[in-house]
Amino acid sequence: MxxxxxxxxxxxxxxxxxxxxxxxxxxxxxxxxxxxxxxxxxxxxxxxxxxxxxxxxxxxxxxxxxxxxxxxxxxxxxxxxxxxxxxxxxxxxxxxxxxxxxxxxxxxxxxxxxxxxxxxxxxxxxxxxxxxxxxxxxxxxxxxxxxxxxxxxxxxxxxxxxxxxxxxxRPRFDTDPEQRREVTGRFLAACDGGDLNAMLELLAPDVTAWSDGGGKVTAARRPLHGCDPVARWMVGVLAKPSVRGTAWRSASINGEEGVLFTVDGHPIGALTFDLADGLIRNLRFQVNPDKLRGLQG
Missing domain, CATH: 1.20.140 (Butyryl-CoA Dehydrogenase, subunit A; domain 3)
Structure with a gap:
């Protein structure tokens, strides 16, 4: 210097x-x-x-x-x-x-x-x-x-x-913080209960889900389309034995309310989403362990 x-x-x-x-x-x-x-x-x-x-x-x-x-x-x-x-x-x-x-x-x-x-x-x-x-x-x-x-x-x-x-x-989506918090809360409740019907109620008919595992962890290799396939995939993932011990909570991720997944306090994934008319249109799961550095609290 x-x-x-x-x-x-x-x-x-x-x-x-x-x-x-x-x-x-x-x-x-x-x-x-x-x-x-x-x-x-x-x-x-x-x-x-x-x-x-x-x-x-x-x-x-x-x-x-x-x-x-x-x-x-x-x-x-x-x-x-x-x-x-x-x-x-x-x-x-x-x-x-x-x-x-x-x-x-x-x-x-x-x-x-x-x-x-x-x-x-x-x-x-x-x-x-x-x-x-x-x-x-x-x-x-x-x-x-x-x-x-x-x-x-x-x-x-x-x-x-x-x-x-x-x-x-980039179509304009709902960004009202209160609405995002309400939807996130309902999403977390559906995750906790493994409630397929509650999950379906949150998703738009044309919802798409992307999952980035980078070949490092199990993740969908292609986007999933439609509320029924996405809801069943989400509930199925949460029911897997490998997910036991995982906690999920709301968090501000990239400037918007999202969901942070952790094991023993360490981040293992993040979910962000877009809203339109109160329904989730796009779900983006980041689970690649090499790309979670920014989630360290």
Whole structure:
């Protein structure tokens, strides 16, 4: 680390980095859909920052760090997509526990929800970066152009294209926190009782369930469609001997009320869902043990 003792007025590189860590992790996570990869990117960014730090007299640390994290994430995203082509079963982003903040909850849920992260997977890397930087963090087109070494006009066009792409592929679902809590409570009760009828009452006729085990644990290799198959699969999974000893509770996951599954306090899975007219339309189970890092309380 660079010794700043020669300039007592110089800010400590670690303090500067820590001050912006929230936006840096948020950027990397939204770009990569992976807690582990986001942490690796921040480690690489810290190495570059502590080496450049005060020696280069960075005038705008936040801009410098966001640019660094964005470009490191884009490099990693390109290689990650090749790996995902051979992924076993459905791929889902890594879930993270989030604080339910009354003032910021709606914004957080909209920008980091599992549903949005899944849609972002269908964007090209640069489109994804532009969308995240603009829509989640409010950077100007000019700032983003500087981060990505592109013209402002190009960034504006890319932002418009990405926004339209996301809008077309992400139908608006109910996000009322009280309704989500009520549905989650009923879902937990159905799980506790193994009540097939109660489960059926919660699911939309065209519900789809995705389960990401990554080939590491037992999970459905293909999405399940329809309320009866999904309900029977869910109740069947909970009835298996291997699930005994598992506890489930409501938790704020990716900015929305979801369900956290644990054994002896250790997370073994997470469930997030979309609501429409009070019914569950999409269920997403993350049970890949390599992708549960963000669920550590």
């Amino acid at each position: 660079i010794d700043s003792s020669a300039d007592p007025s110089a800010a400590d590189p670690l303090d500067e980095f820590t001050a912006h860590r929230g936006v840096l992790f948020g950027t990397a996570y939204r770009l990569l859909g992976s807690v582990a990869d986001a942490e690796d990117v921040l480690q690489d960014a810290w190495i570059r920052w502590s080496a450049a730090g005060r020696a280069e007299r960075v005038g705008n640390p936040r801009a410098y760090l966001v640019r660094t994290v964005t470009n490191l994430s884009l490099t990693r995203l390109t290689s990650a997509r090749a790996v995902r082509e051979s992924y076993v079963g459905p791929w889902l982003p890594e879930p993270v526990l989030t604080e339910a903040d009354a003032a910021e909850g709606a914004v957080l849920a909209d920008s980091v929800s599992t549903a949005l992260l899944v849609v972002l997977e269908s964007l090209g890397p640069v489109e994804r970066a532009v969308f995240v930087l603009r829509e989640a963090f409010g950077f100007s087109h000019a700032e983003i152009a500087g981060f990505l070494d592109r013209s402002e006009a190009t960034v504006r066009q890319t932002a418009h294209r990405a926004r339209e792409h996301v809008r077309a592929r």
